[in-house]
Amino acid sequence: MKKAYIIGIIMIIAGIGFLISSASDVSTYANFKEAKGNSTVKIAGFLVKNKPIVYDPNVDANLMTFFMEDKDGEIMKVTYHDSKPQDFEMSESLVVTGKIREGEFVASDILLKCPSKYKDQEFMLRENG
Numbered sequence: 001m002k003k004a005y006i007i008g009i010i011m012i013i014a015g016i017g018f019l020i021s022s023a024s025d026v027s028t029y030a031n032f033k034e035a036k037g038n039s040t041v042k043i044a045g046f047l048v049k050n051k052p053i054v055y056d057p058n059v060d061a062n063l064m065t066f067f068m069e070d071k072d073g074e075i076m077k078v079t080y081h082d083s084k085p086q087d088f089e090m091s092e093s094l095v096v097t098g099k100i101r102e103g104e105f106v107a108s109d110i111l112l113k114c115p116s117k118y119k120d121q122e123f124m125l126r127e128n129g
Contacts, residue, residue, distance in 0.1 A: 031070040035100050043105070044095045045070040047088070055084040068094060068105070077104040087114055 030041040047053075051067040064080045066088075078096055091112040098107040 031072045032074045032076045032100070032105065033072065035105070040097060040099055040108070042095055042097045043068070043070050044093065046093055047091055048075055049089070051075075053084075053089065057083070068096065076100075078107050079104055080107045080110060085110055085112055088112065090114055 030043055032043065035041045035043060045068045048067040048069050053064070053066040055064040061083055062081055064082070064084045066078055066080075067075055068078045069075045078098075080096075091114050093113045095111040095113075096105065096107040097109040097111075098105055100106070
């Protein structure tokens with residue numbers, strides 16, 4: 001067999017292996033109630049702004065806790081073992097990926113939806129247009 005064929009077969013096998021491993025990591029959207037028995041899930045919701053956000057980089061730069069309300073209105077404490085995302089408090093909504101452990105949601109990833117900086121400009125265009 002030629003070397004080119006062997007390299008091609010190895011690349012195809014590696015690609016298939018990558019697709020299988022990434023497909024098994026796909027999590028499902030859920031709420032806090034559904035997440036209690038599942039493995040890794042994604043939960044969409046909102047930051048509860050009247051409860052404390054605890055992040056002190058002088059003590060631990062890779063630890064943040066906050067409270068989040070899911071789409072069904074259930075509120076749960078979320079622990080995130082990484083630094084606080086920029087403009088976290090200004091987010092309109094959140095999507096957290098992780099698992100429930102010992103009564104709190106431990107997030108491995110946070111996706112923020114922040115208010116659009118173009119919203120005011122869009123409003124002004126409608127008013128003047």
